[in-house]
Amino acid sequence: METRTIVINPVTRIEGHGKVTIFLDEQGPVNDAHFQVTDFRGFEKLAEGRPFYEMPAITARSCGICPVSHLMASAKACDQIMAVRIPETAVKLRKLMNLAQIVQSHALSFFHLSSPDLLLGMDSDPAQRNIFGLMQKYPDLAHDGIRLRKYGQSIIEWLGGKRVHPTWVVPGGVSAPLSPEVRGRIAAGWPEAMIIAQRTLDWFKHNLSRYSEEARTFGNFPSLFMGLVGHNTGELEHYHGRLRFTDANGAVVADEVDPARYMEYIGEAVEPFSYLKSPYYKPLGYPGGIYRVGPLARLNIIDKCGTPKADQEWAEFRSIDRRAVLSSFYYHYARLIEIVYGLERILELVNDPNILDKQVRATAGVNSLEGIGISEAPRGTLFHHYKVDENGLIRDVNMIIATGNNNLALNRSVLQVAKHYVRSDRLTEGMLNRVEAVVRAYDPCLSCSTHAFGDMPLHLMLVGPDGALLDEVRRG
């Protein structure tokens, strides 16, 4: 049988760029698949020698999509170097911005990147299967996506001065208190945002049965799950807390792990075909210690969300499987629940009696030569680990990026989808799109996961048993 190489280039509707290679065996079926990230940037090295207090601004620029996430983790690492306990209002304000980031990022992922597949169909014409096709056929949904994302982005801009790379989150707290005017604006926009979020979640649940095959085949395998949970509460948590690992049966395998001890639990392997490192759970070794992070993981590891509407939705979500929800297709579902949760917490925060307090920043010099900051980015757990000299200049940086945590799972998911949908004797747009779609389910941010940027697209290659590159599909 003649073998061919399929290359999808670029994988569309993801943040950043990567490559998928599918290897066929001699009989033709898929034998293996690699998800490869081909850009390199190297923030960990270029930060060496810089003053630690520059790190939030520097690391925020590793990505224009989720800079707020890097601001959070970096500022927390700097707080430790200063050995300060930041004012309580500053914690709440940082959480406010972080939650707005969750809302706008998840809205982008669902409405702009994934809903074209879900609404227009995985097999539909690729020229139409994008946000413009969505606008033409489902203008109300497109309106909703724009409004919801704009609300999250506006909160970031009102707090931080700009939507991309806001400068307000600083070592020791935040640079300015919340004004009554901004609080009013956030509160005024909230009702519409919540209506949109609930409407979208209701639509998704109502239509879930349409995606049974995708739910069965998109990254549906046992793995561990990891994330932050509230200290001693087990609640959904995005800013602070302790690390928890659970397994595919829902059992807790590690709990109340102080983030400072993350290196005891997480190792990083390097594969020759990708600049994206492969973190794994150390006690189970590599690659057996595969784990997933992000919305699906967070909703698997928690004991509760902690807000009324989200808890109700979470209970319904967990009825999919009382042990653990395994299919990566359900990242979409989990994202929508997290939007509801984020909005509920945002309202709590703006109504907090102390939210307008003026004491929002602690100041100090270098009081520790090491700082570790961990937070939950939209895509998963983010680690910033800095070592400094006595003058506060960076000596060493280690960053484990949210998307990077999912690298092993991404690879396994691509292989699973490829085995199920790719046939060497015929190639269809739908097959190739499903390989892309499983990557999209993770909502990867490849720009910051390699600490990378660039203009290289993701492409899918099919390689014959002799290793020869046989064919590739390029898009865009």
Add this chain to the structure above:
Amino acid sequence: MCNMPHTLIIGYGNPLRGDDGIGPRAAELLADRGGATLPLLPDGVQVLICHQLTIELAPQIAEADRLILIDARATGEPGSIEQCILTPAIPVSASLTHHVDAQGLLAAAEMLYGHAPETLLFTVSGGSFDGGETLTPAVTAALPELLARIRHEASIK
């Protein structure tokens, strides 16, 4: 409810990538955010600065009568200024993620909000897009003419 502008000016680009920052820089000067003492723009003109055009700008754009965009260009003699009229057009590429091209944004405004304004795009050829916050001399030298032409267009009602 606030009054929407008669003319909306958007300067966009990455101010950390050399001449890619010409759009934001020009918009800063037009809005007098750089501390310069330029004459004020006429009433009914609003200036925005952003890294890139995103679909979330569609509602605001749809409410403007005229739109002026300012961007860098990777081709041409560094410092040269081009001006063209843009019309709405859905992009051919399906790889849209977090940003959209100008014609796609106009198409989104028209499809979703029923109106795409009359649009002028000013581009300045960049000499360097390397990391850094400084414009090259050729692009810096183009600023006075660029601003004058934009101010002329913004004054036309």
